[in-house]
Amino acid sequence: MRNAISFFTLLMLTVCLSTASAQDKPLDAKAAKAVFDKADRALNAAWSAAKQALPEEEFNKLKEDQRAWVEYRDYLARSPMYTGADAQGELALDSPEYLEAAAGLEDMRTEWLKGLIHEWKDETLTGEWTDSYGGSIEVVEREGHLHFIIQCVRGPTSHVGGLAGIAAWNPSIGWFSDKGRDKEKTDETNLSFILRDKKLEIIGANTGYYHGARAYFDGSYVKVKALDAKAQAKIVKAAKSGDLPEE
Template sequence: MILLLTCLLLAAACASTGHAQEKQLSAKEAKALYEKADRALNEAWAAAKQKLPEAEFNKLKDDQRAWVEYRDYLARSPMFTGVGGQDDLPLDAPEYLQAAAGLEDERTEWLKGLIHEWKDENLTGKWSDSRGGSVEVVEKDGHLYFSISVVRGPTSHGGDISGVAMWNSPIGWYSDKGLDKEKTDETNLSFIWRDRKLEITGANTSYYHGARAYFDGSYVKVKALSAKEQAEIIQGPKPTK
């Protein structure tokens, strides 16, 4: 029992330190990593500016400004980076540069997905909100088979939920009513497909995630799913009636 408790405490500590478990780079290595990630992000941004209609790109600029604040909020956090102390990290700190590079890689993938011309027009694929949330979706026979996983905030609170939503394009609806006899409160998720994004909004979802985690977000398809990956998602929970 003591050994089990020790293992659980160690696992919790590792999960709460965000990027602290990554190999710490030298100042030179961290700067090079960040500059590479920043170049890729700027290239993706320039491509989005060329590809998107002016009105859509203007909305994206507001979202990008908010994302930059999100990046610095996390990457400067001692708790997120695993650095001792309580003060925000300076922008030239190796820990900041390393964490910011990882966050920029995620945003670059999101921007590329936003303007990518997918061969199929359905929603099947892996989606990201570039803020720690991802969802795998298979659209089939009027349903969305989905699996959502999120890690949010400097304390890396996580959450997961899988299920099958009713789908009547561009709107989907999920309910877990009756799936767990011990759970009395109903959880709902809405899925709305518009402006190249899958907008997910949840109601009463705290049963499935940590205190500061959430499933809500504007997700963009960033990757196709293999036949094996699709089969694994479909073999999950059955559609609700």
């Protein structure tokens, strides 16, 4: 796989997905419950804010998406493979491993919900975006192009993917092709970018060259962070070269 993700990048992405996997020692039951309760309160507050800010029709669609996300959270956080727990079968909902992993996933969802209703001063797409399902993309919009680095860690076995490139951008639709970038690669890879209701929808074709078997770039991404000049320069450099930065 070209543009293999560095160990450092993989580590950082995995930490974002599972706080449990980042701990030398798992939290005890009391501490894990406290971590989960804090994350849950933040998620509920972000959910309430979204309910107040969004039109009823849009919020009703969000409720459907939230139900799907809760299933995703429990699927991962109850997996011994994902949490590193020494157990057979699904973890109990009150187990420390589940609570700690679920808290980390809820932190990502809280960030996504806040981004969904945040009013950004910068009207371009420049920023860091997440889909709250393990995918992130850093974008610099300049002169009709999107310079981007997209990366993901998917599923309980942490299948990873990463791709840097430049997409043509004609608001609110963008298109990326890697045609001619690697002479040994026969199938053209494409990414489409569609901006709709503050969400950047990404759909890929023939992307397997850049990620593991169960990883994917497709998702509904929300802007969650601005990018300073240094970060933008790093992204533009990577996008032009097609190589992911080492850190």
